């Protein structure tokens with residue numbers, strides 16, 4: 001019998017209003033930092049509310065905002081320095097994937113004095129007890145709240161790379177659907193398709209097991225039934241709830257099963273073409289599924305039986321309904337010229353190893369040509 005390991009955050013609180021539980025949680029430290037992105041958490045009031053709940057408990061709260069999309073190693077270093085300077089006993093990531101990934105990496109780095117690059121270059125190892133990290137997603141898609149990875153842009157090398165460690169899994173996750181209500185339609189579509197990609201890739205991943213497969217199917221059903229509803233009407237509370245639940249479930253699946261060629265190629269494409277992660281994945285998913293089809297026929301039939309429809313047709317149909325273009329070059333006009341550079345950095349992506357078709361340089365180039 002083949003065994004497997006599972007790793008989950010120890011505490012996840014899901015439900016409308018769960019942000020307010022910050023007031024009741026037993027969080028260590030007299031001071032903490034909330035790390036967040038641009039304006040959306042401020043505009044929606046989530047940032048002020050989170051800080052207010054914590055201040056009610058007597059804690060000193062600092063804000064580190066302005067984390068850019070596809071967060072860089074430089075920003076992580078600045079955030080970690082800031083957390084050290086205020087002696088943060090806990091760090092909260094509040095926002096989309098970049099804010100969460102920045103906060104997660106900062107929690108790992110703030111426990112010591114090194115740059116995140118030193119960890120990426122394996123000069124030093126992450127401490128076993130990083131600063132207590134809380135993840136509060138405001139988008140339904142990235143799944144960063146479920147994983148031990150922080151996906152970062154290594155600016156000098158123009159690559160996306162993951163800082164990894166079991167100790168980076170959030171200690172507490174507050175998944176509050178209300179925080180996703182204010183997401184605009186394009187972000188709803190892109191992050192939602194990222195979540196669907198997590199669910200689909202983890203289902204077909206060579207690292208999948210019985211538990212992750214059940215989670216992947218559950219996430220696929222939730223997302224395919226609700227993503228267009230949430231895209232068309234952001235105020236649809238039922239659809240928003242289902243999307244956050246689907247994203248969370250897909251996150252647990254891929255955190256334990258691994259992903260595949262969409263993420264393996266999508267990270268370098270996103271970094272070099274400067275495109276949002278979810279949009280890249282949405283465009284690439286149908287191509288990769290077609291490419292993998294022969295190797296996954298049995299799995300595709302099983303999934304069709306469980307989810308009720310053909311996954312390739314479903315993904316293409318959802319993309320069309322949400323105005324997602326068909327090719328990467330429809331968004332990034334220089335994509336074809338950049339293909340050599342993209343190929344030269346795919347080796348940094350760990351996701352490729354889980355693709356059901358084993359990918360070598362030749363196969364990767366062939367697949368990339370189709371999608372660009």
Ligand SMILES: [Fe+2]
Nearest residue numbers: 142194198277
């Ligand atoms: Fe993703």
